[in-house]
Amino acid sequence: MSDRLFIFDTTLRDGEQVPGCQLNTVEKIQVAKALEALGVDVIEAGFPISSPGDFNSVVEISKAVTWPTICALSRAVEKDIDAAAEALKYAKHKRIHTGIGTSDYHIKYKFNSTREEIIERAIACVKYAKKYVEDVQFYAEDAGRTDNEYLARVVEAVVKAGATVVNIPDTTGYCLPEDFGKKIRYLKENVKGIDKVTIATHCHNDLGMATANSISGILNGARQAEVTVNGIGERAGNTSLEEVAMIFKSHKLGIDTNINTQKIYSTSRLVSSMMNMPVQPNKAIVGRNAFAHSSGIHQDGVLKNRENYEIIDPKDVGIDETSIVLTARSGRAALKHRLHVLGVDLDQTALDRAYNDFLALADRKKDLNDDDILMLVGKSRGEKGRISIDYLQVTSGIGVRAVASVGINIAGEKFEAAASGNGPVDAAINAIKQIIRRKMTLEEFLIQAITKGSDDTGKVHMTVSYNGENYYGFGANTDIVAASADAFVDAINKFVI
Ligand code: KIV
Numbered sequence: 001m002s003d004r005l006f007i008f009d010t011t012l013r014d015g016e017q018v019p020g021c022q023l024n025t026v027e028k029i030q031v032a033k034a035l036e037a038l039g040v041d042v043i044e045a046g047f048p049i050s051s052p053g054d055f056n057s058v059v060e061i062s063k064a065v066t067w068p069t070i071c072a073l074s075r076a077v078e079k080d081i082d083a084a085a086e087a088l089k090y091a092k093h094k095r096i097h098t099g100i101g102t103s104d105y106h107i108k109y110k111f112n113s114t115r116e117e118i119i120e121r122a123i124a125c126v127k128y129a130k131k132y133v134e135d136v137q138f139y140a141e142d143a144g145r146t147d148n149e150y151l152a153r154v155v156e157a158v159v160k161a162g163a164t165v166v167n168i169p170d171t172t173g174y175c176l177p178e179d180f181g182k183k184i185r186y187l188k189e190n191v192k193g194i195d196k197v198t199i200a201t202h203c204h205n206d207l208g209m210a211t212a213n214s215i216s217g218i219l220n221g222a223r224q225a226e227v228t229v230n231g232i233g234e235r236a237g238n239t240s241l242e243e244v245a246m247i248f249k250s251h252k253l254g255i256d257t258n259i260n261t262q263k264i265y266s267t268s269r270l271v272s273s274m275m276n277m278p279v280q281p282n283k284a285i286v287g288r289n290a291f292a293h294s295s296g297i298h299q300d301g302v303l304k305n306r307e308n309y310e311i312i313d314p315k316d317v318g319i320d321e322t323s324i325v326l327t328a329r330s331g332r333a334a335l336k337h338r339l340h341v342l343g344v345d346l347d348q349t350a351l352d353r354a355y356n357d358f359l360a361l362a363d364r365k366k367d368l369n370d371d372d373i374l375m376l377v378g379k380s381r382g383e384k385g386r387i388s389i390d391y392l393q394v395t396s397g398i399g400v401r402a403v404a405s406v407g408i409n410i411a412g413e414k415f416e417a418a419a420s421g422n423g424p425v426d427a428a429i430n431a432i433k434q435i436i437r438r439k440m441t442l443e444e445f446l447i448q449a450i451t452k453g454s455d456d457t458g459k460v461h462m463t464v465s466y467n468g469e470n471y472y473g474f475g476a477n478t479d480i481v482a483a484s485a486d487a488f489v490d491a492i493n494k495f496v497i
């Protein structure tokens, strides 16, 4: 029988500490509900003493969420613990997370204290929290740089005081995986009563080792992983939820989580768009390129058998199809496959000719889109009733409502419309919607600059849902409103034929 690894999500606490990622209470409830559906065991909902907004979010999340334990953070300070307990009033399952720094750096320079005094404070905060709730988690901040023998004394003292979970954070992301694993093993072997409590890992990513350290800690006896969606968090971030969940799904290590992995991608998108935090394209599991194969050898291999180059089935994390990016390094098989998807099947001679033209074009243009490919073989999607923008004019500014007028060409027929919106992109999209009257929803909207500077080209990625399916659109232009409108129309072209 497998051991259970508890997933403690701190996206709404450690993740939300990132500048620019702040959410309001309604948004936090939406993320908390998504985390519940994803199957996390514990949601760290906030740090109630830090602000009335954080306090209120913990209250409202406690009301909205049923299954996961709701956790509130506090320092080893009575008024923090009072606030945490009060904020958790409505939680069906509640936990107070309290603690103090245990490394010599923290003891000396943060608290101007001594090791013995810190142990006393640790015991006191756990006992105080215990007056409110049964489930008390203690964190030994900067445990990563805390001497193991002293850490074991602290942990033994808080376990004796009633802690149910002991959190061993690598707060500064300093540890090496082997050392972090040894630290957990040391506690397992040297702390009286440790088998009655859960050991948690909480690793930061300053040296890019957060996930490796967490896994090492788990393999050495920890049974709770503290994580965030997309790995967001202080500085370089925290261990990412999706990486831990997929590692235990991919490797048979005798340890399972409760994560419904098929909800990983949608949760990642939700967190990224709500927190305005784009996911790096090459991010493991959830990055745009995580399942995109661009070299010819890889594309050919994947088309023959997905497992040649993919260790995870994209469907397992909720992504519909492996995306094959066509570049100068793509092979004939990839071109043939893309043409087939676009409805064009060529014989060998025609394919050879198209492939030569493709290589010539790919040398001049980095990524080739579907229109480029169809153009190469002398077909345009115009034959299929393709929609294009004839013109777009937008007025916007400070103190005025944005207004857009647009001319659209649908299979040679011209249409015009105007609309307003809460910004120029919204106005342009509303105007297009006046013409293309389908029940479609903009699911994802991401603008990226290609290089730097105000004369830069903006790239827009959009996902539009229609009839239960998601359609991806892309636009690039030095005018980001035009790029957005192009991306929207590009997506629409995939379902309006
Ligand atoms: O990184 C850290 O040490 C923390 C604690 C408050 C758990 O976030």
Ligand code: ZN
Residues within 6 Å of the ligand: 014, 169, 171, 202, 204, 234
């Ligand atoms: Zn942290």
